[in-house]
Amino acid sequence: MAKKEVHRTKWVNIRLTPDEFKVISDRFQKSMFRKISEYTREVLLEKKIQVVYRDQSLDDILEELIQLRKELNYAGINFNQAVKKLNSVSEMPEAHLWQSMLTVSRDQLEPAIKEIKERIHLYSDIWSQRSSAEKA
Structure with missing residues (x-):
């Protein structure tokens, strides 16, 4: 209605x-x-x-999750900018250097992204357990 x-x-x-x-x-x-x-x-x-x-601890967890998501988005934006730059200068002699830098960046980003995902998963488990306990 x-x-x-x-x-x-x-x-x-x-x-x-x-x-x-x-x-x-x-x-x-x-x-x-x-x-x-x-x-x-x-x-x-x-x-x-x-x-x-409101449960202050849940608010704190949600605030950290929001911050982690922002950081992950910033990392993705920076990585995409590097890829665009590499694609635009592929004929130039510096392209090999850019490829090396991109590889280093990827090697640094992947563990950070993995840790962020693990922390988000951990927090969602904690939140789910608290929500289930409150309903019981």
């Missing part, structure tokens, strides 16, 4: 002290809402608010 589109045309403006705003903002951050206007509307209308209880 599609959600009915609501056109909101009325405004409610309030002034808050910095401390009051911090309290509301902190509560908003713990909620499932994406916009503070949605959150405050639900509070004002006395509707039920869903609060997210």
Whole structure:
């Protein structure tokens, strides 16, 4: 069933002290809402608010996985740039040097990629075990 589109045309403006705003903002951050206007509307209308209880260790794992993925993408981009460069200068005498450098780069990248994949797999196993335990 599609959600009915609501056109909101009325405004409610309030002034808050910095401390009051911090309290509301902190509560908003713990909620499932994406916009503070949605959150405050639900509070004002006395509707039920869903609060997210986050596991800091899982957040840390996810943050590291995101960083590892970025690093892997950067390595892939750099490797692709080297390949493009090699292909564009294949007739030049320096092409042999580029091929050697590319081989060295590949030899350095492959173990790093393997370790990243192993760490991602390890973290996903840890996350899966915690998720299964919480459901039980």
